[in-house]
Amino acid sequence: MGMSRVRKNAFFSAHPVCIFCGGGEKATTIEHCPPRAMFQFRDWPEGFEFPACESCNHGTADHDLIISLLGRTDPFTDSGNRDGRMSALITSVHQKHPELIAKMMPSAVEARALNRRLGIAPPPGMTNQEAGPVRVTxxxxxxxxxxxxxxxxxxxxxxxxxxxxxxxxxxxxxxxxxxxxxxxxxxxxxxxxxxxxxxxxxxxxxxxxxxxxxxxxxxxxxxxxxxxxxxxxxxxxxxxxxxxxxxxxxxxxxxxxxxxxxxxxxxxxxx
Ligand SMILES: [Zn+2]
Known part of the structure; x- marks a missing residue:
């Protein structure tokens, strides 16, 4: 959902400076924090839009993908994928960080052993790798x-x-x-x-x-x-x-x- 020009102008006159780098830079963009992609159907909480300068906003786009993926991981249910966007998100993360997914995912054998140790039984339709904790990179x-x-x-x-x-x-x-x-x-x-x-x-x-x-x-x-x-x-x-x-x-x-x-x-x- 974009903002109309009128609403944007009103936003920047109420919030003129970037709040992420100390207030010395003019705000020119609107930053969604947490990132929208973390939320199911991109329904992010109302009011979580903040004034940002160009470099504070766009400098963290790659990190936002990782954060969105992390926030959606759920070892108990498939709650992270109610909107069916998980695989597209994994693909985007993989494009930006080709090594990351492989490093995050334990092998099938490792995942099975780890899940057994932690007492996790994957729900129907989910593999041990999907249900288990990821490695922190x-x-x-x-x-x-x-x-x-x-x-x-x-x-x-x-x-x-x-x-x-x-x-x-x-x-x-x-x-x-x-x-x-x-x-x-x-x-x-x-x-x-x-x-x-x-x-x-x-x-x-x-x-x-x-x-x-x-x-x-x-x-x-x-x-x-x-x-x-x-x-x-x-x-x-x-x-x-x-x-x-x-x-x-x-x-x-x-x-x-x-x-x-x-x-x-x-x-x-x-x-
Ligand atoms: Zn800034």
Whole structure:
């Protein structure tokens, strides 16, 4: 669904700068974050359109394909392919990243052994490879890092009307659905963050609820300088992010976590 010129002009006068690179660039494009292709029938949640400069929008198109594919993977049911677009998506990913699909897919023998170990029985009509968890590749790490950074800035902007500044820091921990499989459908990191007060809005398109494909919980400090974001994408993957508009502050709190627990911090700084 495109936007009319009138609506586009109204959009850019309300949102004049790119929110993804710190607010110094003029917005000339509209970025859908999460990408539309992740959603069944391309019914993405209302309001998830953000002002972007050319390079922030088009620079991540390849990563968006990987993210869409990851978000649609479902080891439990065929929910990721209700609109029948999965194979076209796999073909597009394969064209852009010829090695990736092969690296993601365990062999049939590996998949069978892995599924047996995890207690996964493929539903009728699905092979062990289709039903099992995928291997995580460096391209996937990169795509998720870029995507989660963008979604953090997008939701921060939605909630505060402020652009996340270039000197801010974002720390990420993400997980694939292998985590769901081994923890009976739950992401353990989210259990740890349950106490955190936050907002978990219902996401809709034309009044249908899309939370089965994408849901999040955002917690923002009163000063709007610290935030935690938990997001999950169907049965595909999820992440938790801690971010601060003041880099020094997050560095200090991370050091104290490591000193307290004596363990390396599982979060990776992505900005
Ligand atoms: Zn930009």
């Amino acid at each position: 460096s391209e996937m790490h990169r795509a998720v890092e870029i995507f989660s950074g963008k979604l953090t800035k997008a939701i921060y902007y939605m909630q505060t009307k402020n652009v996340f500044p270039p000197e801010g820091r974002i720390a990420l921990k993400w997980f694939t659905n292998a985590e769901l499989i081994t923890n009976s459908g739950r992401y353990v990191v989210f259990d740890h963050l349950q106490q955190l007060d936050g907002l978990a809005p219902a996401l809709v398109r034309s009044k249908s609820l899309l939370n089965d494909q994408f849901e999040y919980k955002i917690s923002i400090s009163a000063g709007q300088d610290l935030l935690a974001l938990q997001a999950r994408f169907g049965h595909g993957f999820g992440f938790a992010v801690f971010a601060s508009t003041d880099g020094a502050r997050i560095d200090a709190s991370f050091e104290s976590i490591e000193q307290r627990t004596g363990k390396p911090n599982p979060f990776v700084m992505i900005q």
